[in-house]
Structure formats: C-alpha cells, structure tokens
Amino acid sequence: MRRSVSVDEDGKVRQAKRDPEGVRRDILSAAMEEFSLNGLSGGRIDEIAARTRTSKRMIYYYFGDKEGLYERVLEEAYAKVRGGESDLGLDALAPVAALTKLCRFTFDHHRANPAFIRMVMIENIHHGRHLLHSEAIRGLNRPAIEALESVLRRGQAEGVFRAGVEALELHWQISALSFFNVSNVATFSAIFGDSLFTADGQEQLSRHVAEMVLRYVLSPGHVGAISPSDG
Amino acid sequence: MRRSVSVDEDGKVRQAKRDPEGVRRDILSAAMEEFSLNGLSGGRIDEIAARTRTSKRMIYYYFGDKEGLYERVLEEAYAKVRGGESDLGLDALAPVAALTKLCRFTFDHHRANPAFIRMVMIENIHHGRHLLHSEAIRGLNRPAIEALESVLRRGQAEGVFRAGVEALELHWQISALSFFNVSNVATFSAIFGDSLFTADGQEQLSRHVAEMVLRYVLSPGHVGAISPSDG
DNA sequence: GGCTTTATGTACTGGTTGGTTAATAATGGG
DNA sequence: CCCATTATTAACCAACCAGTACATAAAGCC
Known part of the structure; x- marks a missing residue:
C-alpha cells in the first residue's frame, strides 16, 4: 500500500520496492506545504510525516533535523x-x-x-x-x-x-x-x-x-x- | 523590587503597591518584542513573562490566552x-x-x-x-x-x-x-x-x-x- | 549466498510549553 | 472594620513534539 508504482522499460508495471529519490521529493513537497503554511516554528514534523507516503523516521534519515529540512525546502522554493x-x-x-x-x-x-x-x-x-x-x-x-x-x-x-x-x-x-x-x-x-x-x-x-x-x-x-x- | 515606583501630587516618592494598567502595558510591550521577533507560534509565553516585571499568571489573567494576547499586541502595533x-x-x-x-x-x-x-x-x-x-x-x-x-x-x-x-x-x-x-x-x-x-x-x-x-x-x-x- | 551498506518501520522518550489550581494579598465600598 | 472584588504568586500538569533506539528488510557486491 505504501510502495510506489513504476513502469519499467518493457512497459510492465512492477512494484518499486525502494525509491529513495522519490521519498526525498515526497518529503520535500509535503514539507513545503507545511512550512509555507505554518512557518518554521509553526510547522509540525509529525504533520509533514502524515502527508507523506513514508514515515517520520525518514525525514530525520534524509534531512537530519527540522532546520535542515527547512533549509532544503527554502532552496527548493527558490x-x-x-x-x-x-x-x-x-x-x-x-x-x-x-x-x-x-x-x-x-x-x-x-x-x-x-x-x-x-x-x-x-x-x-x-x-x-x-x-x-x-x-x-x-x-x-x-x-x-x-x-x-x-x-x-x-x-x-x-x-x-x-x-x-x-x-x-x-x-x-x-x-x-x-x-x-x-x-x-x-x-x-x-x-x-x-x-x-x-x-x-x-x-x-x-x-x-x-x-x-x-x-x-x-x-x-x-x-x-x-x-x-x-x- | 518588583513594585513600581510613582510620585504623588506632593512630589513624594511612594511605593505603588498595585498598578494594573502598568502591568498590562508592561506585558503588552514585552509581548510585542517577543511576537514581532519570533512570530505567534514561535513566541514563548514564558519568555514574555520573564521580560516582564510580573508573572506568567498575569498574562492569562489579563489576556486569556496566547492568541488573545497576540491580538491585543497586533492592535497595539497598528x-x-x-x-x-x-x-x-x-x-x-x-x-x-x-x-x-x-x-x-x-x-x-x-x-x-x-x-x-x-x-x-x-x-x-x-x-x-x-x-x-x-x-x-x-x-x-x-x-x-x-x-x-x-x-x-x-x-x-x-x-x-x-x-x-x-x-x-x-x-x-x-x-x-x-x-x-x-x-x-x-x-x-x-x-x-x-x-x-x-x-x-x-x-x-x-x-x-x-x-x-x-x-x-x-x-x-x-x-x-x-x-x-x-x- | 554471505556480508556490507542503504533504507525503512515501530515504538518510545525527555524536554518544552500553554495553560491551571489553589491560596493569598491588596483594595474599595458601605 | 468587614466583606466582596480585584490582583498576584508559586507550584503544578498534561499535551505536544522534536528527536532517538532498535530492529530489520532490501540492494549491491564479490
């Protein structure tokens, strides 16, 4: 249910069991929504995680901490x-x-x-x-x-x-x-x-x-x- | 030390034991600093209280809750x-x-x-x-x-x-x-x-x-x- | 097929923080 | 001078929330 779906070269639909770059983008986009709406201090990591297909743990895995995530979101926005x-x-x-x-x-x-x-x-x-x-x-x-x-x-x-x-x-x-x-x-x-x-x-x-x-x-x-x- | 000092009509300095209006203004001005610096969600009530000559309880006594205080600060600013x-x-x-x-x-x-x-x-x-x-x-x-x-x-x-x-x-x-x-x-x-x-x-x-x-x-x-x- | 590295989920924790309880001191009206 | 109201304090609490421990599954490599 939380595995993303992709199509390979043969046009066959297959479960992509892992998709790190996709997860990153997913997190970034959810974080952009949350931060742009509620600010850095008002934005909630749990809320971002909830809007994601992945878990809160992944946010820390990829972005270190809240401020790190915020900075990447800012860069992304620009x-x-x-x-x-x-x-x-x-x-x-x-x-x-x-x-x-x-x-x-x-x-x-x-x-x-x-x-x-x-x-x-x-x-x-x-x-x-x-x-x-x-x-x-x-x-x-x-x-x-x-x-x-x-x-x-x-x-x-x-x-x-x-x-x-x-x-x-x-x-x-x-x-x-x-x-x-x-x-x-x-x-x-x-x-x-x-x-x-x-x-x-x-x-x-x-x-x-x-x-x-x-x-x-x-x-x-x-x-x-x-x-x-x-x- | 936390009693404000005022001068009465005779020019005599005396301890003003109570000064509700002064306390209000004191809170408002501390809150303005804090909110304008850190925003509504970033602003800390404890921090505001600390910048005040009075206590945190007074903030709730006079302004109800954080949002109420914020609204009065906004009005004050305008x-x-x-x-x-x-x-x-x-x-x-x-x-x-x-x-x-x-x-x-x-x-x-x-x-x-x-x-x-x-x-x-x-x-x-x-x-x-x-x-x-x-x-x-x-x-x-x-x-x-x-x-x-x-x-x-x-x-x-x-x-x-x-x-x-x-x-x-x-x-x-x-x-x-x-x-x-x-x-x-x-x-x-x-x-x-x-x-x-x-x-x-x-x-x-x-x-x-x-x-x-x-x-x-x-x-x-x-x-x-x-x-x-x-x- | 082992073995290392990368990626992911679940459950938890400790500090922070908005807000409260209960008790009490000053004030003012009659 | 008593009593209701207003003002104030100190200690407390429950929820929230950033960040973590631990376990484990998938990929890549030889």
Whole structure:
C-alpha cells in the first residue's frame, strides 16, 4: 500500500520496492506545504510525516533535523521559482516592450507562486539566517539583474530611457510591487476591501505596475507615447 | 523590587503597591518584542513573562490566552504606528510638494517601525485571521486614504496631476515600496548585497520612491519639471 | 549466498510549553 | 472594620513534539 508504482522499460508495471529519490521529493513537497503554511516554528514534523507516503523516521534519515529540512525546502522554493522564469526572450524585443513584458511577467509569476512568497516572508522573519547558510540560492538570482541591466542599457543607448536609472534599484522596485501584492493580500484586503484583488483589480494593478515602472525610466520626450490605459 | 515606583501630587516618592494598567502595558510591550521577533507560534509565553516585571499568571489573567494576547499586541502595533502619522499638514502644501512629503514620510515611517512591519508580516502568514477579529484596526486606516485622496483631487483640479489615478491604488503602491523595503531587507541583501540598505542607499531609495510615484501621477506637461536627482 | 551498506518501520522518550489550581494579598465600598 | 472584588504568586500538569533506539528488510557486491 505504501510502495510506489513504476513502469519499467518493457512497459510492465512492477512494484518499486525502494525509491529513495522519490521519498526525498515526497518529503520535500509535503514539507513545503507545511512550512509555507505554518512557518518554521509553526510547522509540525509529525504533520509533514502524515502527508507523506513514508514515515517520520525518514525525514530525520534524509534531512537530519527540522532546520535542515527547512533549509532544503527554502532552496527548493527558490530553485523552482527561478527555474520557471528562464527565457522571456527580452533581447528580441524593443526596450519598452521588453521592460513591459518583464514587469508583467514578474507580477504574474509572483502571483502564481504564493508558496514561494510565503517561504521568503518566513525567511525574512528569521532574518535570512538560513538563506545565508545556503550557497546555492545566492547565485541563482544574479541572472534576473543581468537581464534587466541589458534591457536598460539598450533603452538608454537608444535614448528612450533616461540616464541615471540603476538595474539593481529598478529590480528592487519591480520586486517590491510584485511581492507586496501577494505577501500582504490578507491585511490589505481586510482593511481596505478586496477590490484590488479581484480578477479585474489584479489585471489593472498589473498594468499599472508596468506603467509606473515605464514612466519612471522613460526619458522626457518619450513619456507622452505611453498608451493611456493600455490597449 | 518588583513594585513600581510613582510620585504623588506632593512630589513624594511612594511605593505603588498595585498598578494594573502598568502591568498590562508592561506585558503588552514585552509581548510585542517577543511576537514581532519570533512570530505567534514561535513566541514563548514564558519568555514574555520573564521580560516582564510580573508573572506568567498575569498574562492569562489579563489576556486569556496566547492568541488573545497576540491580538491585543497586533492592535497595539497598528494603533501606535498610526498614532505617529497624524498631521503632516498636507493641505497647506501644493499638490506636488504634498505628495512628495507623503511618500518620503511613509517610507521613513515604515523604516522607523520594524516591529510593526514584522507584526503585519506575521499576521499575513496567518492569513489575516486575527485582524478580521479586531474591529478596532480596520477603522484606523481610512484616514490615510482620505488624506491621499484630497491631495490627488487638488492636483487633478490644478492640472498638475493626470486623471485616472485612484487614491486606493496609489496608496497600495506607496505602501508596497515602503513596506518591502523593511520586510525584505534580510533576503534581498543576502542575495544582492546591502548597497541599497546603507544610510546613503536608503536616502537615495527614499528619493527615488517619491520620484517614481510623482512621475506616475504627473500630467504630461509637468513631468519635465521634476528635479533631476533631487536638490 | 554471505556480508556490507542503504533504507525503512515501530515504538518510545525527555524536554518544552500553554495553560491551571489553589491560596493569598491588596483594595474599595458601605 | 468587614466583606466582596480585584490582583498576584508559586507550584503544578498534561499535551505536544522534536528527536532517538532498535530492529530489520532490501540492494549491491564479490
């Protein structure tokens, strides 16, 4: 009943008596659910074990202790989310279109990955202590800046973007708007209603975030060219 | 040693044998430290009691249970932070100056209240469940929108601000940029370095956030009038 | 087919921690 | 000055929960 089922080369179904890598992934995915929902201190190992096809013992066998498991879950969260954002093909687009696409993608991508957002929130509550432990994660994020940097430089070279805008700072701004949109839904909508978080509200917000970023970087002569409320 | 000391009308120092209100405040402030640092599930009642001049029993006497205490701490956090932002005197300023001031104030104010930010993060992790319980908090935040609304309308009437910008959405944007700056320092600086979080970096970020918001609302003719990098 | 290594299940434990019991001291009203 | 109410203490408890002891089954190797 707790043996996983696999298909071998001949197409024959057979019981895979052992599947260490599968067990690992199973645990990781259950742990991601639990931790992203309840945090590190709120997450329960027994609960994670229960959501698994295997037992609590295996968690300690593969991950050492709770904190070790948490760190792997955090890494996994970053890896998964960064994996899904590889090639937007920005280089093939004109600077304005590229930046717009990047903004809208970032906004949507954050929105589509609430578990990742929650893991990052939780990690920030813990002052990023575990993130520092992990070499892997830090290297994972540089490409984002480089892609933005490239778009920015092209735009500045063409004269559509003004000088004096830094890629890192712009990335910070785009991230802020996209992150907050997911991280603070609960409190914001509790206080101000959920009008910004309906399907329509989110679509409009997404457009306006992109518009805000564009207006920020466009050089004086080109601001007027913005589509009044998208088209 | 655990009796608080007060001064009566004659200026005479005397032992205040009982001070219920003081005990309450003492507990609340210790609890705020503990919860904002470790979260609801991570916060320890014994730890809170230890930071108090009184005993653990008193916490249950005054606040019922852990969750009750947490909810009062959350209310307290909102009340304190909203109390400190009352009169910016925006009405006395020209729209552009008023909006700039509001942005920069919001940015700085968030930065000056990390415990509040952390409480809001934690509450969002809990899906805002406790915020909904509290009638008090929700009413507390409307004035912020109204102040912004008033500045916006004046600007639009004068023609400096373009039409089609909503106060609620703009508030969301300003909040996002100001909130993220505090909530995500740990992870952002772990990944991208702390150049944005030094004194200089923060000053520049603050200016650029205000500038971004301004550029977003200014009507076409007035964008050029922005000071290139502040002055 | 033995023998070592890897993987897994069951049952348990010891410390932690939210919450309580019972007794008592101060306070204020009449 | 008595009595009800409010405030406070110290010791206690039961549940919960991270982590472990022990036994054993499967795989890989020669």
